Amino acid sequence: MSYNFAQIEKKWQDIWDQEQPFACSDDYTKPKYYALVEFPYPSGQGLHVGHPRPYTALDIVARKRRMQGYNVLFPMGWDAFGLPTENYAIKNHVHPAQVTAQNIKRFKAQLKALGFSFDWSREINTTDPSYYKWTQWIFLQLFKHGLAYKAEMAVNWCTSCKCVLANEEVVGGVCERCGSEVVRKTKSQWMLKITDYAQRLVDDLDKLDFIDRVKTQQRNWIGRSTGAQVKFPTSQGDDLVVYTTRPDTLFGATYMVVAPEHPLIEKWVGSITNMDDVRAYQQKAAHKSDFERTELNKDKTGVQIKGVTAVNPLTGKEIPIFISDYVLVSYGTGAIMAVPAHDTRDYEFAKKFHLPIVEVVQGGDIEKQAFTDCDTGIMINSGFLNGMTVEQAKEAIIQYLEEKGIGAKKVNFKLRDWVFSRQRYWGEPIPIVHCDKCGYVPLDESQLPLVLPDVKSYEPTDNGESPLAHMEDWVQTTCPKCGGPARRETDTMPQWAGSSWYFLRYTDPHNDQALASPAALKYWLPVDWYNGGMEHTTLHLLYSRFWHKFLYDIGVVPTPEPYQKRTSHGMILGENGEKMSKSRGNVVNPDDVVREYGADTMRLYEMFIGDFEKSAPWNPSSIKGCSRFLDRTYQMFDMLCEGQIRPEMEGDFHRTIQKVSQDIEDMKFNTAIAAMMTLLNKIYDTKSVTREEFKIFITLLNPFAPHVTEELWEMCGFPGRLNQTSWPEYDPAKCVENTVEIAVMINGKVRAKLQVAADISEQDAIAAAKANDRVQEFLGNMNVVKEIYVKGKLVNIVAKP
């Protein structure tokens, strides 16, 4: 027989709405805990069963922390700007704001039905002008500090969204969002100089408690490498500057390659004798998308620049210069020295163009292939470097280059600046105007928020302009500086803008003087525990660290990093083990689960499904186990009797408190639940439960299943509310058992089991093991070679015939 979860859950949700027990206090003298989950994009489909997994996990943490006496901030809001809403609005001829409001209403009802302990008084919405006022304000600060600039450049253009994408949004050559082809397009774009922070974004990872795979992925994305910048003189008098991570191989540089877009080519036009060929190659390269360029990586192409040569500064030899699209303009200096003997790409190119290959590190067979994995090799054919190890040569050459003034040590990053413009309607307007006289001029801060105007059509344009560009009334304005006629920026910000600082707003969400008060920021920051998806590691997570560091530099926030701890959950897959999606038809709606089993069962199952960090398939029949467990918990009320913890149950209770407490900290929610199930089974075996035992049991279970446990608390007549009580303590001394079962192994195979006192001495344990009949039988007349005793675990007797 099932308890009436529908009635109980509704009852407590109403009570929580009324009593607001989860609203955090503004008493800044209390110890604080800031638990954060990524706020959702309120899509038209509503919540799916993947959302509640991280929310439940941190809800458990937040509820536990409150019981431990912390002032807990556990907020929720809406990351509501974005394309799907805009597309829906276009299709159905409704204003995106209206669509957003509807979707939020649905999401909020669904979240409330799951009993999350969010502080709803701090709800935020990125599309609210009182919110995006501050997003715009931060942009103005970036602009004023030279970190936002407009640049004409080749960008990623999604052919379907008709919109520019950031590098981070292009996945495998296609649009991350819609999967359509991405092409190169030259456009004037707002850019944010995240590259200025590359070094700090890498270095500061060391101080943070992020899970390793997040750190690794961010490090790889930022891509720091250490090498040298070297000047190669040319026949034109200009130096051709290259970046290399292998300055030790400089003697082996037998030719040079510049990117097709390299600016020196234009300078050399007059001297280049095969300009037609060069131009043809440039044209071809320009028409390839990035994807096509990398597709063709098996076959190197290129053209020699005739009429211009360079000189290897160490060998003094004249060497040819090529253009080839295997060299990228956007990395390093856009030019390389080619060392075919020790670089696979250079090797292929040299073979194809019959260029000399000079071995400078001994150990490989350069007749067959480039010798790249040569850290342990010895230098040859390298003048004063001969005989050195690669490592020694690196130091020696850099010293030499610096002394002679022809090069220097240099650190490079793969990270590029952030393309910040989007040619769409449903985003934050960029608060900049363009004046023919004054250039790009920021709006005065008093003019914020610059509100998104109503337009007739949200349809993106084919010419690559934002729908806002049609709003002549809005676009035409006056220059804040000279008062002359000027035009507003019509591109909007990317979706990542609002989410780059939202966690700051939660600390003081209604402030209209600042993005948040310094006192609130000082108290609440940094976020103590932030959980979110791996897919945001090189997007939202990196962007928000960048903005935060900038805000720290200008004195707005008190900490150099926004989040102290970052964890990530695994995805919930469909029953067939595939990613849940509408097109695969394997989407599970949480509303159905709540209706059939209740929110508490749903929460419990989401946590019991498996390792929190790994993805797991949804299995509807497995939910039954969680449902039965809660039923049995409820039925336990009928076994209730007066009294403290029974002596024979003491160890079990203390161990369970210990296990559940620790497992929550380690995100091992599944084993925490298993421990509670084991305890419940044991209680059922005794057919009774004392009030004190029951109190502990439902307190431990409360963060997982808050409704039914609160109800049971009330039914028992315990004072106040369960969520206001304190987390149970355990006594380590009572966790240890006084007798333990140890295994007796002979040559590594278990042959007997013994009950012994937990503190038995090694000698006694071994003696007891040897006295055992079965052991004697197995030992027969073999010679005991060795005896091993592992305290409380086993005795292993090694014997030979």
Next chain:
RNA sequence: GCCGGUGUGUUGGAAUUGGCAGACGAGACGGACUCAAAAUCCGUUGUCAGCGAUGGCGUGUGGGUUCGAGUCCCACCACCGGCACCA
């Protein structure tokens, strides 16, 4: 190609980090209750051999280290995620 991760019964997954593999669930089978079914309760459930006590074999594959390996080392296979001509 590079970086990261995973591989355990029929099934989702445990295993104190080198110490009794399979906790806790699901499913299946047997039984109780029931006119019957559902629900609930009790029992069995890695695999092979044996009536049995018991024994052999078992954590993707092949080697190794160790008294002892799911766990450590070497080589390989499969799958998943990220990056990808980054000099």
